[in-house]
Amino acid sequence: MASPETNGEEVPTRERILREASRLFGKKGFHGTSTREIANAVEIRQPSLFHHFPSKRDIMAELIDIDHSESAAVAEREAAAEGSPACRLYRYLVWDISFICRCPYDLTSVEGVIDDPLFADKLERRNALKRARRSIIEQAIESGEFLEVDADLAEKAIVWIMQGDIAETAGQAVPEADQIAQQLATFILRALLKDQDQLAAIKADAHCG
Amino acid sequence: MASPETNGEEVPTRERILREASRLFGKKGFHGTSTREIANAVEIRQPSLFHHFPSKRDIMAELIDIDHSESAAVAEREAAAEGSPACRLYRYLVWDISFICRCPYDLTSVEGVIDDPLFADKLERRNALKRARRSIIEQAIESGEFLEVDADLAEKAIVWIMQGDIAETAGQAVPEADQIAQQLATFILRALLKDQDQLAAIKADAHCG
Protein backbone atom coordinates (compact mmCIF):
# COMPACT_ATOMS: atom_id res chain seq x y z
CA MET A 1 0.00 0.00 0.00
CA ALA A 2 2.84 2.33 0.79
CA SER A 3 4.49 3.62 -2.39
CA PRO A 4 6.95 6.51 -2.75
CA GLU A 5 4.56 8.68 -4.76
CA THR A 6 1.39 8.34 -2.70
CA ASN A 7 2.58 8.51 0.87
CA GLY A 8 4.64 11.02 2.80
CA GLU A 9 8.02 9.49 2.11
CA GLU A 10 10.38 11.97 0.56
CA VAL A 11 11.19 11.45 -3.11
CA PRO A 12 14.93 11.67 -3.88
CA THR A 13 15.99 14.83 -5.69
CA ARG A 14 17.27 12.95 -8.70
CA GLU A 15 13.87 11.28 -9.05
CA ARG A 16 12.05 14.59 -8.67
CA ILE A 17 14.20 16.07 -11.42
CA LEU A 18 13.18 13.27 -13.78
CA ARG A 19 9.49 13.73 -12.97
CA GLU A 20 9.38 17.52 -13.18
CA ALA A 21 11.61 17.61 -16.25
CA SER A 22 9.42 15.04 -18.04
CA ARG A 23 6.34 17.08 -17.18
CA LEU A 24 7.86 20.29 -18.51
CA PHE A 25 9.31 18.58 -21.60
CA GLY A 26 5.86 17.20 -22.32
CA LYS A 27 4.25 20.60 -22.08
CA LYS A 28 6.82 22.89 -23.66
CA GLY A 29 9.13 20.51 -25.48
CA PHE A 30 12.73 19.57 -24.70
CA HIS A 31 14.29 22.66 -26.26
CA GLY A 32 11.48 24.88 -25.00
CA THR A 33 12.23 23.98 -21.39
CA SER A 34 15.18 25.64 -19.67
CA THR A 35 17.24 24.11 -16.90
CA ARG A 36 16.17 27.04 -14.72
CA GLU A 37 12.50 26.07 -15.14
CA ILE A 38 13.28 22.49 -14.16
CA ALA A 39 15.25 23.67 -11.14
CA ASN A 40 12.40 25.96 -10.07
CA ALA A 41 9.93 23.07 -10.25
CA VAL A 42 12.21 20.89 -8.13
CA GLU A 43 12.86 23.84 -5.78
CA ILE A 44 16.61 23.82 -6.10
CA ARG A 45 19.00 26.25 -7.85
CA GLN A 46 19.82 25.76 -11.50
CA PRO A 47 23.49 24.66 -11.15
CA SER A 48 22.44 22.01 -8.60
CA LEU A 49 20.86 20.05 -11.44
CA PHE A 50 24.32 19.26 -12.73
CA HIS A 51 25.17 17.54 -9.50
CA HIS A 52 22.67 14.81 -10.48
CA PHE A 53 22.96 14.80 -14.27
CA PRO A 54 25.99 15.67 -16.43
CA SER A 55 23.81 17.70 -18.81
CA LYS A 56 20.25 18.56 -19.75
CA ARG A 57 20.54 16.11 -22.62
CA ASP A 58 21.25 13.27 -20.18
CA ILE A 59 17.97 13.91 -18.38
CA MET A 60 16.08 13.44 -21.64
CA ALA A 61 18.25 10.45 -22.59
CA GLU A 62 17.29 8.68 -19.37
CA LEU A 63 13.60 9.30 -20.04
CA ILE A 64 14.03 7.81 -23.53
CA ASP A 65 15.66 4.73 -22.01
CA ILE A 66 12.82 4.34 -19.52
CA ASP A 67 10.30 4.52 -22.37
CA HIS A 68 12.02 2.11 -24.75
CA SER A 69 14.07 -0.45 -22.87
CA GLU A 70 11.31 -2.60 -21.37
CA SER A 71 8.90 -2.07 -24.29
CA ALA A 72 11.44 -3.27 -26.82
CA ALA A 73 12.18 -6.37 -24.76
CA VAL A 74 8.50 -7.30 -24.43
CA ALA A 75 7.71 -6.63 -28.10
CA GLU A 76 10.67 -8.68 -29.32
CA ARG A 77 9.80 -11.55 -27.00
CA GLU A 78 6.19 -11.63 -28.26
CA ALA A 79 7.35 -11.36 -31.87
CA ALA A 80 9.47 -14.50 -31.43
CA ALA A 81 6.93 -16.41 -29.31
CA GLU A 82 4.67 -19.30 -30.35
CA GLY A 83 0.89 -19.33 -30.59
CA SER A 84 -1.76 -17.00 -32.01
CA PRO A 85 -0.20 -13.74 -33.34
CA ALA A 86 -3.39 -11.80 -32.61
CA CYS A 87 -3.23 -12.94 -29.01
CA ARG A 88 0.42 -11.99 -28.77
CA LEU A 89 -0.31 -8.52 -30.16
CA TYR A 90 -3.12 -8.08 -27.64
CA ARG A 91 -0.85 -9.18 -24.81
CA TYR A 92 1.90 -6.78 -25.86
CA LEU A 93 -0.55 -3.88 -26.27
CA VAL A 94 -2.13 -4.33 -22.85
CA TRP A 95 1.30 -4.57 -21.23
CA ASP A 96 2.72 -1.49 -22.96
CA ILE A 97 -0.29 0.78 -22.58
CA SER A 98 -0.58 -0.23 -18.93
CA PHE A 99 3.10 0.52 -18.47
CA ILE A 100 2.63 3.96 -19.95
CA CYS A 101 -0.33 4.68 -17.70
CA ARG A 102 1.48 3.53 -14.55
CA CYS A 103 4.66 5.41 -15.34
CA PRO A 104 5.34 8.37 -13.02
CA TYR A 105 6.89 10.29 -15.92
CA ASP A 106 5.29 12.18 -18.78
CA LEU A 107 6.87 10.51 -21.80
CA THR A 108 5.09 12.72 -24.33
CA SER A 109 8.25 14.42 -25.48
CA VAL A 110 10.14 11.24 -26.34
CA GLU A 111 8.72 10.80 -29.85
CA GLY A 112 9.24 14.51 -30.47
CA VAL A 113 13.00 14.37 -29.95
CA ILE A 114 13.89 10.86 -31.12
CA ASP A 115 14.64 12.15 -34.64
CA ASP A 116 16.78 14.97 -33.31
CA PRO A 117 20.47 14.39 -34.16
CA LEU A 118 21.16 15.05 -30.47
CA PHE A 119 19.65 11.65 -29.62
CA ALA A 120 20.86 9.72 -32.65
CA ASP A 121 22.26 7.00 -30.37
CA LYS A 122 18.75 6.20 -29.12
CA LEU A 123 17.22 5.73 -32.57
CA GLU A 124 18.26 2.15 -33.29
CA ARG A 125 16.45 0.61 -30.34
CA ARG A 126 13.31 2.60 -31.18
CA ASN A 127 13.47 1.21 -34.73
CA ALA A 128 13.95 -2.31 -33.34
CA LEU A 129 10.78 -1.81 -31.31
CA LYS A 130 8.92 -0.73 -34.44
CA ARG A 131 10.17 -3.75 -36.39
CA ALA A 132 9.05 -6.16 -33.67
CA ARG A 133 5.59 -4.61 -33.62
CA ARG A 134 5.19 -4.80 -37.39
CA SER A 135 6.42 -8.38 -37.35
CA ILE A 136 3.58 -9.47 -35.05
CA ILE A 137 1.02 -7.72 -37.26
CA GLU A 138 2.41 -9.39 -40.39
CA GLN A 139 2.26 -12.79 -38.67
CA ALA A 140 -1.39 -12.14 -37.78
CA ILE A 141 -2.21 -11.25 -41.39
CA GLU A 142 -0.41 -14.35 -42.73
CA SER A 143 -2.18 -16.61 -40.25
CA GLY A 144 -5.52 -15.26 -41.49
CA GLU A 145 -6.58 -13.77 -38.16
CA PHE A 146 -6.29 -10.18 -39.41
CA LEU A 147 -7.78 -8.58 -42.48
CA GLU A 148 -5.31 -8.07 -45.32
CA VAL A 149 -4.71 -4.47 -44.46
CA ASP A 150 -1.57 -2.45 -45.09
CA ALA A 151 0.69 -3.77 -42.29
CA ASP A 152 2.72 -0.59 -42.31
CA LEU A 153 -0.34 1.63 -41.91
CA ALA A 154 -1.73 -0.63 -39.19
CA GLU A 155 1.52 -0.51 -37.25
CA LYS A 156 1.53 3.25 -37.58
CA ALA A 157 -2.04 3.56 -36.36
CA ILE A 158 -1.18 1.45 -33.32
CA VAL A 159 1.86 3.55 -32.53
CA TRP A 160 -0.20 6.69 -32.92
CA ILE A 161 -2.83 5.45 -30.49
CA MET A 162 -0.21 4.50 -27.92
CA GLN A 163 1.62 7.75 -28.48
CA GLY A 164 -1.62 9.62 -27.90
CA ASP A 165 -2.22 7.64 -24.73
CA ILE A 166 1.22 8.72 -23.52
CA ALA A 167 0.32 12.34 -24.15
CA GLU A 168 -3.00 11.92 -22.38
CA THR A 169 -2.10 10.09 -19.21
CA ALA A 170 1.03 12.23 -19.03
CA GLY A 171 2.84 10.69 -16.10
CA GLN A 172 -0.06 10.81 -13.69
CA ALA A 173 0.35 7.15 -12.78
CA VAL A 174 -3.40 6.72 -13.36
CA PRO A 175 -5.14 4.07 -11.25
CA GLU A 176 -7.31 2.79 -14.12
CA ALA A 177 -4.23 1.74 -16.07
CA ASP A 178 -5.37 -1.80 -16.80
CA GLN A 179 -8.85 -0.69 -17.79
CA ILE A 180 -7.58 1.88 -20.28
CA ALA A 181 -5.04 -0.60 -21.62
CA GLN A 182 -7.72 -3.23 -22.26
CA GLN A 183 -10.10 -0.72 -23.86
CA LEU A 184 -7.51 0.58 -26.27
CA ALA A 185 -6.16 -2.87 -27.10
CA THR A 186 -9.73 -3.99 -27.81
CA PHE A 187 -10.26 -0.92 -30.03
CA ILE A 188 -7.19 -1.86 -32.07
CA LEU A 189 -8.02 -5.56 -32.32
CA ARG A 190 -11.58 -4.85 -33.49
CA ALA A 191 -10.22 -2.70 -36.32
CA LEU A 192 -7.94 -5.52 -37.50
CA LEU A 193 -9.70 -8.83 -36.85
CA LYS A 194 -11.46 -10.68 -39.64
CA ASP A 195 -13.84 -12.39 -37.26
CA GLN A 196 -14.87 -10.21 -34.31
CA ASP A 197 -16.24 -13.24 -32.49
CA GLN A 198 -12.64 -14.35 -31.83
CA LEU A 199 -12.12 -11.33 -29.58
CA ALA A 200 -13.41 -12.97 -26.41
CA ALA A 201 -11.26 -16.07 -26.93
CA ILE A 202 -8.17 -13.93 -27.59
CA LYS A 203 -8.72 -11.97 -24.40
CA ALA A 204 -9.26 -15.09 -22.32
CA ASP A 205 -6.18 -16.70 -23.83
CA ALA A 206 -4.02 -13.60 -23.24
CA HIS A 207 -4.90 -13.28 -19.60
CA CYS A 208 -3.91 -16.79 -18.54
CA GLY A 209 -0.90 -17.89 -20.59
CA MET B 1 -1.81 20.34 -64.25
CA ALA B 2 0.42 23.27 -63.46
CA SER B 3 0.63 23.88 -59.74
CA PRO B 4 3.07 26.10 -57.84
CA GLU B 5 4.75 23.22 -56.05
CA THR B 6 5.28 20.80 -58.94
CA ASN B 7 6.40 22.95 -61.84
CA GLY B 8 9.16 25.48 -62.27
CA GLU B 9 7.18 28.51 -61.13
CA GLU B 10 8.97 30.28 -58.33
CA VAL B 11 7.41 29.94 -54.87
CA PRO B 12 7.13 33.30 -53.07
CA THR B 13 9.62 33.76 -50.22
CA ARG B 14 6.88 34.09 -47.60
CA GLU B 15 5.45 30.75 -48.72
CA ARG B 16 8.89 29.11 -48.67
CA ILE B 17 9.39 30.36 -45.12
CA LEU B 18 6.17 28.69 -44.01
CA ARG B 19 7.12 25.41 -45.69
CA GLU B 20 10.71 25.23 -44.47
CA ALA B 21 9.81 26.45 -40.99
CA SER B 22 7.03 23.84 -40.68
CA ARG B 23 9.46 21.13 -41.81
CA LEU B 24 12.07 22.19 -39.25
CA PHE B 25 9.49 22.67 -36.48
CA GLY B 26 8.24 19.15 -37.19
CA LYS B 27 11.71 17.69 -36.92
CA LYS B 28 13.29 19.67 -34.10
CA GLY B 29 10.34 21.34 -32.43
CA PHE B 30 9.34 25.02 -32.39
CA HIS B 31 11.77 26.04 -29.65
CA GLY B 32 14.47 23.74 -30.99
CA THR B 33 14.50 25.52 -34.34
CA SER B 34 16.35 28.83 -34.63
CA THR B 35 15.45 31.62 -37.01
CA ARG B 36 18.91 31.23 -38.51
CA GLU B 37 18.15 27.62 -39.42
CA ILE B 38 14.92 28.66 -41.09
CA ALA B 39 16.69 31.43 -42.97
CA ASN B 40 19.40 29.03 -44.14
CA ALA B 41 16.78 26.60 -45.47
CA VAL B 42 15.07 29.42 -47.37
CA GLU B 43 18.48 30.72 -48.52
CA ILE B 44 18.06 34.21 -47.15
CA ARG B 45 19.74 35.98 -44.24
CA GLN B 46 18.23 35.69 -40.77
CA PRO B 47 16.98 39.29 -40.37
CA SER B 48 15.18 39.05 -43.74
CA LEU B 49 12.66 36.69 -42.11
CA PHE B 50 11.30 39.64 -40.18
CA HIS B 51 10.44 41.39 -43.38
CA HIS B 52 7.75 38.73 -43.94
CA PHE B 53 6.73 37.87 -40.36
CA PRO B 54 6.77 40.13 -37.28
CA SER B 55 8.25 37.34 -35.14
CA LYS B 56 9.10 33.66 -35.06
CA ARG B 57 5.93 33.11 -33.02
CA ASP B 58 3.82 34.51 -35.85
CA ILE B 59 5.18 31.90 -38.27
CA MET B 60 4.00 29.13 -35.93
CA ALA B 61 0.71 30.93 -35.29
CA GLU B 62 -0.05 30.98 -39.01
CA LEU B 63 0.65 27.23 -39.26
CA ILE B 64 -1.73 26.62 -36.36
CA ASP B 65 -4.42 28.62 -38.15
CA ILE B 66 -3.89 26.65 -41.36
CA ASP B 67 -4.27 23.40 -39.42
CA HIS B 68 -7.36 24.32 -37.43
CA SER B 69 -9.48 26.86 -39.30
CA GLU B 70 -10.89 24.66 -42.08
CA SER B 71 -10.96 21.49 -39.95
CA ALA B 72 -13.03 23.16 -37.25
CA ALA B 73 -15.50 24.49 -39.82
CA VAL B 74 -16.00 21.07 -41.44
CA ALA B 75 -16.28 19.23 -38.11
CA GLU B 76 -18.82 21.69 -36.74
CA ARG B 77 -20.88 21.56 -39.93
CA GLU B 78 -20.99 17.74 -39.83
CA ALA B 79 -21.82 17.77 -36.11
CA ALA B 80 -24.88 19.92 -36.83
CA ALA B 81 -25.93 18.12 -40.04
CA GLU B 82 -28.78 15.64 -40.58
CA GLY B 83 -28.55 11.96 -41.43
CA SER B 84 -26.46 9.03 -40.21
CA PRO B 85 -23.85 10.13 -37.63
CA ALA B 86 -21.51 7.28 -38.63
CA CYS B 87 -21.65 8.49 -42.21
CA ARG B 88 -20.98 12.08 -41.11
CA LEU B 89 -17.98 10.96 -39.06
CA TYR B 90 -16.62 9.02 -42.02
CA ARG B 91 -17.10 12.04 -44.30
CA TYR B 92 -15.32 14.34 -41.88
CA LEU B 93 -12.45 11.89 -41.34
CA VAL B 94 -11.82 11.40 -45.06
CA TRP B 95 -11.88 15.14 -45.64
CA ASP B 96 -9.55 16.00 -42.78
CA ILE B 97 -7.01 13.21 -43.33
CA SER B 98 -6.96 14.02 -47.03
CA PHE B 99 -6.44 17.69 -46.19
CA ILE B 100 -3.50 16.81 -43.97
CA CYS B 101 -1.94 14.63 -46.67
CA ARG B 102 -2.34 17.28 -49.38
CA CYS B 103 -1.05 20.09 -47.25
CA PRO B 104 2.34 21.45 -48.33
CA TYR B 105 3.25 22.07 -44.69
CA ASP B 106 4.43 19.67 -41.99
CA LEU B 107 1.89 20.28 -39.25
CA THR B 108 3.48 17.81 -36.80
CA SER B 109 4.55 20.51 -34.41
CA VAL B 110 1.10 22.06 -33.96
CA GLU B 111 -0.11 19.65 -31.27
CA GLY B 112 3.23 19.96 -29.54
CA VAL B 113 2.92 23.69 -28.97
CA ILE B 114 -0.83 24.18 -28.60
CA ASP B 115 -0.57 23.86 -24.81
CA ASP B 116 2.32 26.30 -24.62
CA PRO B 117 1.20 29.56 -22.95
CA LEU B 118 2.78 31.34 -25.93
CA PHE B 119 -0.13 30.16 -28.09
CA ALA B 120 -2.90 30.38 -25.53
CA ASP B 121 -5.01 32.42 -27.97
CA LYS B 122 -5.17 29.44 -30.36
CA LEU B 123 -6.41 26.95 -27.76
CA GLU B 124 -10.12 27.74 -27.80
CA ARG B 125 -10.66 26.88 -31.47
CA ARG B 126 -8.73 23.65 -31.04
CA ASN B 127 -11.03 22.75 -28.16
CA ALA B 128 -14.07 23.63 -30.27
CA LEU B 129 -12.78 21.22 -32.91
CA LYS B 130 -12.44 18.49 -30.26
CA ARG B 131 -15.99 19.13 -28.99
CA ALA B 132 -17.46 18.88 -32.49
CA ARG B 133 -15.68 15.59 -33.10
CA ARG B 134 -16.86 14.08 -29.82
CA SER B 135 -20.39 15.26 -30.53
CA ILE B 136 -20.56 13.24 -33.76
CA ILE B 137 -19.28 10.12 -31.97
CA GLU B 138 -21.85 10.54 -29.20
CA GLN B 139 -24.61 10.90 -31.78
CA ALA B 140 -23.45 7.67 -33.44
CA ILE B 141 -23.51 5.82 -30.12
CA GLU B 142 -26.99 7.14 -29.27
CA SER B 143 -28.31 6.19 -32.69
CA GLY B 144 -27.10 2.63 -32.11
CA GLU B 145 -24.67 2.59 -35.04
CA PHE B 146 -21.60 2.50 -32.78
CA LEU B 147 -20.77 0.18 -29.91
CA GLU B 148 -21.31 1.68 -26.50
CA VAL B 149 -17.64 2.51 -26.05
CA ASP B 150 -16.17 5.33 -24.01
CA ALA B 151 -16.87 8.33 -26.29
CA ASP B 152 -14.01 10.28 -24.79
CA LEU B 153 -11.53 7.48 -25.35
CA ALA B 154 -12.80 6.93 -28.90
CA GLU B 155 -12.44 10.60 -29.75
CA LYS B 156 -8.93 10.55 -28.36
CA ALA B 157 -7.99 7.48 -30.37
CA ILE B 158 -9.26 9.18 -33.53
CA VAL B 159 -7.30 12.34 -32.81
CA TRP B 160 -4.21 10.29 -32.10
CA ILE B 161 -4.50 8.46 -35.42
CA MET B 162 -4.94 11.72 -37.32
CA GLN B 163 -2.13 13.30 -35.36
CA GLY B 164 0.08 10.37 -36.28
CA ASP B 165 -0.88 10.73 -39.92
CA ILE B 166 0.17 14.36 -39.75
CA ALA B 167 3.56 13.34 -38.38
CA GLU B 168 3.94 10.67 -41.04
CA THR B 169 2.97 12.46 -44.26
CA ALA B 170 4.81 15.49 -42.93
CA GLY B 171 4.00 18.10 -45.52
CA GLN B 172 5.00 16.06 -48.52
CA ALA B 173 1.70 16.71 -50.30
CA VAL B 174 1.46 12.95 -50.93
CA PRO B 175 -0.32 11.90 -54.13
CA GLU B 176 -2.17 8.99 -52.47
CA ALA B 177 -3.96 11.36 -50.11
CA ASP B 178 -7.46 10.05 -50.81
CA GLN B 179 -6.36 6.43 -50.55
CA ILE B 180 -4.69 6.92 -47.15
CA ALA B 181 -7.66 8.94 -45.94
CA GLN B 182 -10.11 6.19 -46.85
CA GLN B 183 -7.93 3.44 -45.33
CA LEU B 184 -7.58 5.24 -42.02
CA ALA B 185 -11.24 6.26 -41.89
CA THR B 186 -12.18 2.64 -42.55
CA PHE B 187 -9.83 1.46 -39.78
CA ILE B 188 -11.54 3.80 -37.33
CA LEU B 189 -15.09 2.93 -38.40
CA ARG B 190 -14.39 -0.81 -38.12
CA ALA B 191 -13.24 -0.34 -34.53
CA LEU B 192 -16.46 1.48 -33.62
CA LEU B 193 -19.30 -0.01 -35.69
CA LYS B 194 -21.70 -2.54 -34.17
CA ASP B 195 -22.47 -4.09 -37.54
CA GLN B 196 -19.47 -4.21 -39.88
CA ASP B 197 -21.73 -4.95 -42.83
CA GLN B 198 -22.92 -1.34 -42.70
CA LEU B 199 -19.47 -0.18 -43.75
CA ALA B 200 -20.07 -0.46 -47.50
CA ALA B 201 -23.35 1.44 -47.29
CA ILE B 202 -21.76 4.20 -45.19
CA LYS B 203 -18.96 4.62 -47.71
CA ALA B 204 -21.33 4.73 -50.66
CA ASP B 205 -23.55 7.21 -48.87
CA ALA B 206 -20.63 9.45 -47.90
CA HIS B 207 -19.21 9.69 -51.38
CA CYS B 208 -22.35 10.96 -53.09
CA GLY B 209 -24.15 13.31 -50.83
Next chain:
DNA sequence: ATTGTAACCTATCAATCGATAGGTTTACAA
Protein backbone atom coordinates in the same frame (compact mmCIF):
# COMPACT_ATOMS: atom_id res chain seq x y z
C1' DA C 1 15.54 60.90 -64.79
C1' DT C 2 13.25 60.62 -60.47
C1' DT C 3 10.56 58.77 -56.94
C1' DG C 4 8.75 55.12 -54.08
C1' DT C 5 8.67 50.81 -52.19
C1' DA C 6 9.37 46.00 -51.43
C1' DA C 7 13.02 42.86 -50.50
C1' DC C 8 17.09 42.01 -49.17
C1' DC C 9 21.65 42.98 -46.88
C1' DT C 10 25.50 43.82 -42.80
C1' DA C 11 26.23 44.92 -38.15
C1' DT C 12 24.83 44.62 -33.71
C1' DC C 13 21.97 44.49 -29.66
C1' DA C 14 20.09 42.74 -24.92
C1' DA C 15 18.38 38.56 -23.09
C1' DT C 16 18.72 33.97 -22.17
C1' DC C 17 20.82 29.68 -22.65
C1' DG C 18 23.62 25.43 -20.72
C1' DA C 19 27.43 24.79 -18.09
C1' DT C 20 31.62 25.64 -14.89
C1' DA C 21 34.32 27.29 -10.79
C1' DG C 22 34.68 27.39 -6.27
C1' DG C 23 32.82 27.99 -1.59
C1' DT C 24 29.35 26.34 2.22
C1' DT C 25 26.34 23.23 4.60
C1' DT C 26 24.96 18.71 6.15
C1' DA C 27 25.40 13.98 7.62
C1' DC C 28 27.78 10.25 9.03
C1' DA C 29 31.90 7.11 9.78
C1' DA C 30 36.45 6.68 12.05
Next chain:
DNA sequence: TTGTAAACCTATCGATTGATAGGTTACAAT
Protein backbone atom coordinates in the same frame (compact mmCIF):
# COMPACT_ATOMS: atom_id res chain seq x y z
C1' DT D 1 36.51 15.70 17.35
C1' DT D 2 37.96 15.14 12.85
C1' DG D 3 37.79 13.59 8.04
C1' DT D 4 35.23 13.31 4.03
C1' DA D 5 32.05 13.16 0.59
C1' DA D 6 27.48 14.20 -1.12
C1' DA D 7 24.37 17.99 -1.90
C1' DC D 8 23.61 22.32 -2.25
C1' DC D 9 24.78 27.33 -2.86
C1' DT D 10 26.46 32.15 -5.34
C1' DA D 11 28.77 34.15 -9.07
C1' DT D 12 29.85 34.04 -13.62
C1' DC D 13 31.27 32.39 -18.14
C1' DG D 14 31.00 32.07 -23.52
C1' DA D 15 27.67 30.91 -26.92
C1' DT D 16 23.43 31.40 -28.98
C1' DT D 17 19.00 33.35 -29.25
C1' DG D 18 15.16 36.54 -31.36
C1' DA D 19 14.97 40.95 -32.82
C1' DT D 20 16.31 45.94 -34.35
C1' DA D 21 18.77 49.73 -36.90
C1' DG D 22 20.02 51.38 -40.89
C1' DG D 23 22.02 50.95 -45.58
C1' DT D 24 21.69 48.83 -50.53
C1' DT D 25 19.58 46.87 -54.53
C1' DA D 26 15.88 45.88 -57.99
C1' DC D 27 12.19 47.52 -60.33
C1' DA D 28 7.78 49.63 -61.53
C1' DA D 29 5.23 54.07 -61.93
C1' DT D 30 5.30 58.82 -62.88
